[in-house]
Amino acid sequence: MTNEVVAAPRRSSRRGASFRDAGPPVALVVIFAVFAALSPQFRSVENVQNIVDAAAVLAVVTCGITFVLMMGSIDLSAAGVMGASALTVSLLVANNRNDNDFGLLGILVAVLLGCAFGCLSGLALVLLKVPSFMATLGVSAVGLGVATLMFAGVQPNITDAMLESWAVERFLGFSYLTWIAVACIVVGWLIQRYTRLGRYAFAIGGAEEVLTLSGVKVKPYKVAVFTLAGAFYGLGGVMVTSQLGAGLVQAGDGYDFSAITAAVVGGTLLTGGRGGILHSAVGVVLVMVLTNGLVQVGVSPYWQGGVEGLIVVAAVAAAVIPQRRRNQVVK
Amino acid sequence: MKFTSRPAAAIMSLSLAAAVLAGCTEQAGGEDTAAGSSSCESKDVRLVGQVRNESNPYEASWLAGGDAFAQSVGLKQERLTYDGDSTKQQEQISQILAGNTKCLVMNVLPNGDADTPPIVKGADQAGAYLVTQWNKPADLKPADHKTWLSHITYNGIESGQQIGDALSEAIGGNGGIIALQGVLDTAAAKDRFAGLEASLKKNTGVKLLDQQTANFSRAEALTVTKTLLTKHGDNVKGIWAANDDMALGALEALQQAGKAGKVAVVGIDAVPDAVSAVQGGTMTATVSSDGTWQGGIGLAIGYCVATGKLKVEDIAADNRAFFAKQFLITKSNAAEFAAPKTNPSDFECANVFNRVAGPLT
Numbered sequence A: 001m002t003n004e005v006v007a008a009p010r011r012s013s014r015r016g017a018s019f020r021d022a023g024p025p026v027a028l029v030v031i032f033a034v035f036a037a038l039s040p041q042f043r044s045v046e047n048v049q050n051i052v053d054a055a056a057v058l059a060v061v062t063c064g065i066t067f068v069l070m071m072g073s074i075d076l077s078a079a080g081v082m083g084a085s086a087l088t089v090s091l092l093v094a095n096n097r098n099d100n101d102f103g104l105l106g107i108l109v110a111v112l113l114g115c116a117f118g119c120l121s122g123l124a125l126v127l128l129k130v131p132s133f134m135a136t137l138g139v140s141a142v143g144l145g146v147a148t149l150m151f152a153g154v155q156p157n158i159t160d161a162m163l164e165s166w167a168v169e170r171f172l173g174f175s176y177l178t179w180i181a182v183a184c185i186v187v188g189w190l191i192q193r194y195t196r197l198g199r200y201a202f203a204i205g206g207a208e209e210v211l212t213l214s215g216v217k218v219k220p221y222k223v224a225v226f227t228l229a230g231a232f233y234g235l236g237g238v239m240v241t242s243q244l245g246a247g248l249v250q251a252g253d254g255y256d257f258s259a260i261t262a263a264v265v266g267g268t269l270l271t272g273g274r275g276g277i278l279h280s281a282v283g284v285v286l287v288m289v290l291t292n293g294l295v296q297v298g299v300s301p302y303w304q305g306g307v308e309g310l311i312v313v314a315a316v317a318a319a320v321i322p323q324r325r326r327n328q329v330v331k
Numbered sequence B: 001m002k003f004t005s006r007p008a009a010a011i012m013s014l015s016l017a018a019a020v021l022a023g024c025t026e027q028a029g030g031e032d033t034a035a036g037s038s039s040c041e042s043k044d045v046r047l048v049g050q051v052r053n054e055s056n057p058y059e060a061s062w063l064a065g066g067d068a069f070a071q072s073v074g075l076k077q078e079r080l081t082y083d084g085d086s087t088k089q090q091e092q093i094s095q096i097l098a099g100n101t102k103c104l105v106m107n108v109l110p111n112g113d114a115d116t117p118p119i120v121k122g123a124d125q126a127g128a129y130l131v132t133q134w135n136k137p138a139d140l141k142p143a144d145h146k147t148w149l150s151h152i153t154y155n156g157i158e159s160g161q162q163i164g165d166a167l168s169e170a171i172g173g174n175g176g177i178i179a180l181q182g183v184l185d186t187a188a189a190k191d192r193f194a195g196l197e198a199s200l201k202k203n204t205g206v207k208l209l210d211q212q213t214a215n216f217s218r219a220e221a222l223t224v225t226k227t228l229l230t231k232h233g234d235n236v237k238g239i240w241a242a243n244d245d246m247a248l249g250a251l252e253a254l255q256q257a258g259k260a261g262k263v264a265v266v267g268i269d270a271v272p273d274a275v276s277a278v279q280g281g282t283m284t285a286t287v288s289s290d291g292t293w294q295g296g297i298g299l300a301i302g303y304c305v306a307t308g309k310l311k312v313e314d315i316a317a318d319n320r321a322f323f324a325k326q327f328l329i330t331k332s333n334a335a336e337f338a339a340p341k342t343n344p345s346d347f348e349c350a351n352v353f354n355r356v357a358g359p360l361t
Helices: A002-007 A023-038 A045-070 A078-092 A104-126 A132-151 A161-168 A176-194 A196-213 A219-244 A255-265 A277-296 A301-324 B002-026 B057-072 B086-098 B113-126 B156-170 B187-202 B218-235 B244-256 B272-280 B291-306 B334-338
Strands: B046-051 B077-081 B104-108 B129-133 B148-153 B175-181 B206-213 B236-241 B264-266 B286-288 B321-324 B327-329 B356-359
Touching (some): A045 A219, A045 A255, A045 A277, A078 A219, A104 A219, A161 A219, A219 B218, A277 A301, A301 B206, B057 B291, B156 B264, B187 B206, B218 B244, B327 B334
Parallel strands (some): B175 B206, B175 B236
């Protein structure tokens, strides 16, 4: 499998921007083709729907993390923020723990809570000078703590018809959650492309000093980026709650690292200044195709973890080889 | 200067606050220690219950059971949680053991097998009464220790088989099933799956179409089940899950695939949601270890020995490490388990070993 993966970027030249970005999509197509050839169930329409539906939450979380990565920071707060938001939304919409029934308003509050946590990470970064790695890890722990307090020993199950329908009802063959994820990707892309926030996030990751020297105050933008990311995690927590029909403290378990993996596989650099929402979206689909495909072709569960890791490393290697010369990703 | 002093001040004030708090908790100690003779006044007994976290219903019910027992003897349980972090667990234990240990009773859920030996060693040296549950290395035995009173665990092979049998009965003894395994390198996952394999050997009409791990997680089970449903389609008549969280994830997947009620689902652990699902008929069966009982019984055994009502020498060898009784919950008896509560008579000193189902070998 590996030889197809590395074939793509080899022809990329030092400059060609289009070639540089072609690695992950080519890897996606190749991996998809390999699985499709191996398993007839994999290439069924039903399974493609399944893959896309399963990617929805990860896509939203990855949207958030991508902005932070573009800026050259890192964000490990997704798990905690999602847990807190999942518990919040499940206690605010119709549920079995209390008589609340705020519907959309409850969802909005959960997303705003995510914003608040993101803002907290950002403030810790710029005011207290805590490295983003530690600040966000701390915020994640705070989020899990808040979630545990709200959990109070009894799992809140949601009975809100609207929130439950998000995971079950379909529009044009895909669940509502998938369309929400698509909307997030579009919004994320618009922010990245057309707003000062998005452009500065890139610039901060590329060359923060230059930006500061030219008189831009970067601190507010850093806080804003973390706040934006928090909003995406908050929404992610809401979506997990919709899928599982219950508010779980562990709603965000593993999403922090899967999202970083997806972003990096898609070609967003951990050093910042490269990649973007669309790259990350490709990365998300690639990761989901991989987990789904390994089950579909019948790789033993005892082997899957290892095989998946190997393919991810190979895909990242394929994606970054053209950029190695830039001396940015080898550290 | 301004910038550096602020965090420094923050850290100082924080540590000051921590010191004050620590001072408060240590006051609880009091008299001098003179380990050995085991007859404490009931009011001097200090009850400690330690589990991973309070964010899952099972461990929350464990602590609730401990509280219920403590209340029944007019005491209060100290609740400790270590977030599934082995280091943190050891720190908490050594902190507790550094205080007054004369009439200390600990009911501990070790994070993993390897975490048990240091806890046992510490308790032994301090003369604190200890009951452990679920995890211990096979060669470490309570019978070789003076104050490690008992180790309680459950036979995973048995529960895996029980729900396997219930599942094949639900699908009429014929058809394909899929299995969701737990974290593959844990004893619980291995034993429970071995139980399923034993059940499959007996029920020859049932075919295991596929087995995947969902790491005991509801969210992972949702994704894996959806994938397996597209892979095997209508051939899937039943889903065997190594715990209830995964079973509940599978139920969501069935609902999203429009197959709710057409596929039988079984799990283990009897978390409240699963019990009500069994009661409502969407789930076929689950197995209960009775978390509230577990939380109370460890403290009860220790309390009985500490107050001299039970002598360590009198505890039968088979009761020093045993499999406790577990209960298969189906629709017929789900109502009894819907509201978990403790039965005070279970915790009377003459009855503390009533649920021994067999010695742990």
